[in-house]
Amino acid sequence: MALLEVENLSMFYRGKRGLVRAVNDVSFSLDENECLGLVGESGCGKTSVGFALMRLLPPNAQIAAGAIRLGGADLTDMSEAELQKVRWTQMAMVFQAAMNALNPVLTVREQLVEAMLCHGSVPNQQAAVARAGELFELVGLPAARLGAYPHEFSGGMRQRVIIAMSLACQPKLLIADEPTTALDVVVQDQIFLKLAELRKRLGIGMILISHDIGVIAENCNQVAVMYGGKVVEYGPVERVFSAPAHPYTTLLLRSTPHIFGTGTSLLSLPGSPPDLTQPWVGCIFAHRCPAATDLCTQAAPPRKELPGGHSVSCHYAGELTPAELIASVPVFAKADTVPHATPLVEMRGVVKSYTANAGFLASLLGRTKAVKAVNGIDLTIRKGEAVGLVGESGCGKTTTGMLLSRLEELSAGTIAFDRQDVSGLSGARLKEFRRRVQVIFQDPYESLNPRMSIYEILEEPLVVHGVGAGAAERQQLVFRMMERVGLTPVAVAASKVPSQLSGGQRQRVAIARAMILKPDVVIADEPLSMLDASVKAGVMALMKDFKQDGVTFLVITHDLSIARYLCDRIAIMYLGDIVEIGATDNVIDHPKHPYTRVLLSSVPDPDVLRKRHRFLVDGEPPNPAARPSGCPFHPRCPEARSVCADWSAHLIQSGQQEVACLLYQGDSEDRAG
Secondary structure: OOOEEEEEEEEEEEEOOEEEEEEEEEEEEEOOOOEEEEEOOOOOOHHHHHHHHHOOOOOOEEEEEEEEEEOOEEHHHOOHHHHHHHEOOOEEEEOOOHHHHOOOOOOHHHHHHHHHHHOOOOOOHHHHHHHHHHHHHHOOOOHHHHHOOHHHOOHHHHHHHHHHHHOOOOOOEEEEEOOOOOOOHHHHHHHHHHHHHHHHHHOOEEEEEEOOHHHHHHHOOEEEEEEOOEEEEEEEHHHHHHOOOOHHHHHHHHOOOOOOOOOOOEEOOOOOOOOOOOOOOOOOOOOOOOOOOHHHHHOOOOEEEEHHHEEEEOOOOOOOOHHHHHOOOOEEOOOOOOOOOOEEEEEEEEEEEEEEEOOHHHHHOOOEEEEEEEEEEEEEEEOOOEEEEEOOOOOOHHHHHHHHOOOOOOOEEEEEEOOEEHHHOOHHHHHHHHHHEEEEOOOHHHHOOOOOOHHHHHHHHHHHOOOOOOHHHHHHHHHHHHHHOOOOOHHHHHOOOHHHOOHHHHHHHHHHHHHOOOOOEEEEEOOOOOOOHHHHHHHHHHHHHHHOOOOEEEEEEOOHHHHHHHOOEEEEEEOOEEEEEEEHHHHHHOOOOHHHHHHHHHOOOOOOOOOOOOOOOOOOOOOHHHOOOOOOOOOOOOOOOHHHHOOOOOOEEEOOEEEOOHHHOOOOOEOOO
16 A cells, blocks of 8 residues: 555635635655655645645635545545644654744754654653654754754754654654755755655655756656646656656756756746636646647646556647757757956955854943955956856855945955946946946845836836936837836736736846846846746846847856856855856866865756766855854865865966865966965
């Protein structure tokens, strides 16, 4: 008997616009020690399936049909009292946002002990405390930290706490909903290695919910590809991802950028996911499918069984080749690197320090400590190129962008823009500088005024900077920009507010707002982090289009696969320092700094036929307030020598790259010399 059997599950939410049919006729099964991946775009129903399995649904949600059998018992027939005995003891969930899932006013020990005592998995308080220590050791955390509060842990450590809590009552089934969202790629890799180890050691079944194709490819045995609330393709990961039978799976795989993908163009999946408040006739994917026929719009496709446990819901499964599907789909190819001329931005010895209190008593005595977010970096950006700043959270990459835009003030060093020192600009000169240097912020929903229409958002910069002779000319400029970024039909899109747009559309608004002033430099801070894979290629194509107009980009990202497609050069940052810089292909194909190799080896690969080699390190970057001596990476570096703790790290020319590593000291004369 399978550990879990889901049969014809359907559920809906009651909303202002009617019923949202979030899950429609979903079926799958899971065995012990097996991992099933649920993958698809935002809104496809994958998280709703996870909460339906746990029966943790909001008041406006209801399971309409189907069965959920865990160990043979149907959860849909159970009362709330019966479910209380099943949750956490037989099945548990790792929630998406670790900080939101933990009580901020209780220590981690109290929260672990409370869960075990509540469900009776231990006989008494003493046994619960002992078990909590065992769980911490199990997930790779020191038991001495049990008395800490959630805010005293890093993001990766909080996620490990959540995993420990989910395992407290020894469940047979673990549901992990985007368990590494907002975590850096190195920490993400550590979390998934730990989950795989625990799954094998404890023999539990796992459902992994993710939008990341690479994460699913590397961690799951089976995969269910979801679209519009339905499972459109299901089967072993290797079969589904190496020989996809559904057009949506094929296009989703081809729209996913990956670190080894220089020779592969990305597809931009046209259209938007379906409106699940409306009844659908025919195939749910027909309105976006490049191979759709009249049959697809008139009749729902049957589920076809293929060899090897592979199934698909498509009228033409097995009849379409990838080449036929791709022929009419917009393609994004990496721009050819062009020779760059004059330096447009020159940053020299740039430092940004923040003042941190050393505690309550110290603050009363006026004792403070300077924390360096950016530690004396040098960076040149030439006109017309795209330079990527890549690194983990807290490395200083966003602060560097904010310093360049004058949204943060320098602590030391100089920044020259078009041969002019920007630190002394004020009044009209500062206003003109801001017109020429624009920012695309990380979260478009947070950076767009929710009360303004899209037209008002795009017109405002023109009004502020006095661009356009009057309202009629400004309207022409706004409409022309909306056309260019694909916000069409213009008349309809212009009257909408941000909440009425999809994530990809909001990002296009953010790009349009930055570009409407015809800037020379655009600082793009994680411009794709909030987007599904299916729309990333379209936004990257848009940025490439503006780059061909001569716009210079500083792309801030933690995602090396994105940097590979977008950037001419990459600078790797760690703890406020640039540790390696060079042409994108050189840095990725021939990394020199150990930290660069760690980053590259931690990126999940969506190619199931390729095995990546991990270059592992322990822990997370140290607190900038307790910066290590010498090379800042040496406490985590697998190649560190004793002298690294005393070496004054600086960039050294090594072949085509510059690298801040003692291992390359003898390659050539370094920049300090």
